Structures are given as C-alpha cells and as structure tokens.
Amino acid sequence: MTEAAIAIEHLSKTYAGGKQALDDVTFVVPRGQIFGLLGPNGAGKSTLINILAGLVNKTAGTASIWGFDIDAHPRNAKASIGIVNQEITFDPFFSPAETLDIAAGLYGVKKADRRTMELLRAMALEDKAHAYARTLSGGMKRRLMVAKAMVHSPPVLVLDEPTAGVDIELRQQLWAYVRHLNDQGVTVVLTTHYLEEAEQLCDRIAIINHGRLIANEPTRALVGMAQEKQVIVTVDRDVAAAPSAACFQKIELIGDRVLAITYRKDQVNAGEVLAAIAGSGLGVVDVSTKEADLEDVFLNLTRASNG
Ligand SMILES: Nc1ncnc2c1ncn2[C@@H]1O[C@H](COP(=O)(O)OP(=O)(O)OP(=O)(O)O)[C@@H](O)[C@H]1O
Helix, strand or coil: CCCEEEEEEEEEEECCCCCEEEEEEEEEEECCCEEEEECCCCCCHHHHHHHHCCCCCCCEEEEEECCEECCCCHHHHHHCEEEECCCCCCCCCCCHHHHHHHHHHHCCCCHHHCCHHHHHHHCCCHHHCCCCHHHCCHHHHHHHHHHHHCCCCCCEEEEECCCCCCCHHHHHHHHHHHHHHHHCCCEEEEEECCHHHHHHHCCEEEEEECCEEEEEEEHHHHHHHHCEEEEEEEECCCCCCCCCCCCCCEEEECCCCEEEEEEECCCCCHHHHHHHHHHCCCCEEEEEEECCCHHHHHHHHHHHHCC
8 A cells, every 4th residue: 555645544623612623534645646625714624734733732533644643753744744834934034045044954954955045946036045034025925935844855745725815926836836846746735715726736635624524535526516506496387296307417396396406517508407497398487596616515515424
C-alpha cells in the first residue's frame, strides 16, 4: 500500500465549552495529490488543520503526517508539513529574505541547505528580497506566507483558505505555483468554501459539514453531483403518480399537482424536461428552478448518508 501523505482516523474535537468541531472524521490524503477540503464557515476545517499543526489538541482519534503519528513523533510530523494560515503573520520590519531565513532557522534548516532566494524567485518576490515586508502589497505578503511555509521543504503543504480576499490575477499566480509544487512532488491540501476553486485544482475533494465528513470523492464524481438541477413544476390537474421520462434523474410528487424533477444540466435543459411533462399529457401551470450549488451537494450527500 502506498503510504498516505496524511491519514486521519476517528478524529474528534470538542472545545472547552462543549462545542464539537470535529465528529469522528476519518480520511486519507494520498501522496502526490492536490486535495481539497471543502466546507462552509464553521465546518471544522481550521480545527482539523490546527490539530495537524500541533496548535489544537484533539479530543479523540489519530492523525499522521507522512507516516509520522502526531502524538508519537510530533517533531517528524511537524517537519513533514508546511501550513499557510488564513492570517498573514510576519514581522513587518524584516525583509522577505530575512523572514524566510528566520523561519528556516526555527525549523533547524542549516544555512547551506536554505532555499531563500529560490523560494523568493518562485513566488515572484526576488526583487523584493531586501525590502521591508511592510512595503509589500497584500498579494506579495500572501506569496511570502507560502514561501515561509516551504522553507523546510516539507512533502505536504496545506493552504487554509488561500484565496480569501485575493484578487483574480493573484489567485491564478498562486494556483500556478501550487501546481508547480505539486508537479515537483509536493502533496497539497487546500481548504476553501468554493467548489469551483477546488474543482479547478484538486484531484480529490472531501467535504466536511458540522464537523462530519460527508464526502470524499475524486473531483469528477463530486462535480457530477453539482450538475444536478431541480425544477418544481405545478401542473393543471391532480396526478396520482409521477410520470417518468428518460431525461429525469429523479421525479417526486411533492403535492397533488406539484412535481419536483431533478435532472443533470450537462445532459438536458429545462425546456426538454418541461416538454417531457407536456408529453405525458399534463399542462404546466408554474415552474421554478434551482441551481445545484455546493449547498445542494451537501444536502444531497447528507440525505444520501442518512439513507
Ligand atoms: N477555540 C475555540 N473554542 C471554542 N469553539 C471553537 C474554537 N475554535 C473554533 N470553534 C468552533 O468550532 C467550530 C469549527 O470551527 P473551525 O474554525 O474549525 O471551522 P472552519 O471550517 O475552519 O470555518 P472557517 O472557514 O470559518 O474558518 C465552529 O463552530 C467554531 O465556532
């Protein structure tokens, strides 16, 4: 079996005060992937990452990074992961080069092994190497944070909400660098609220909601679930049983005259769905549609997992 980049088993966290942020979470991040951890605000993503970082103590379960259990081998586990937090944290009076040197020193990276200029170059910060960090733009600061997380050349890089408040151009640059790192063999985990963002980058996506893992699928399979769209159709007479048609993914009678039809928008459009209703002899009185977004994917998945 190939070893996991990150393996989490039955991980739970209840904060003092009683809030359960993680509830029996088990999943594996395979080595070499770009792995998306999705979930709405407050789902428990940061808690999970902070446990991996050694900043939050778990209540139950185990976690290992690059084969190192975080309790049994905390130093090796920490050396195997670089984490870019949501907050930008560095001393504004140091230059980017100094910032990286200091971070490398904290990790015990020998001077000869430091990659300060290489990292700055990779993050397009070479010409700012000796400027005060406080003179950097917001985007440059964020890139510096990524470089800082990589000073000890960890095999796993975690980006927690890397694009919150980041403009599109910078986002593209950041993703290009993430892909570059991944091409070089770095396993990347990124958390985001945005399915679309994860969709573009990730090989695999896990979804966490209310502290529970509700999906862990190859991106393509998960995105398929987001292709579902629903139309609610009111017809002109009472119907005893919902009509069927090949273009319906699912049809439910939700009132005497109201049908909820799920279809895949990559396969049919609403017009065809309505035509199928008309074809079954029913007159359409009213229609409303609903786009499947991440929220719906959550709902579908939670419904599915509740049986
Ligand atoms: N130190 C803490 N003490 C008590 N409750 C906490 C603490 N940190 C987080 N929580 C709660 O735990 C839950 C999960 O929070 P967490 O920050 O892990 O979510 P998240 O998915 O990272 O959300 P966001 O995307 O907003 O950062 C939330 O209800 C949050 O209020």
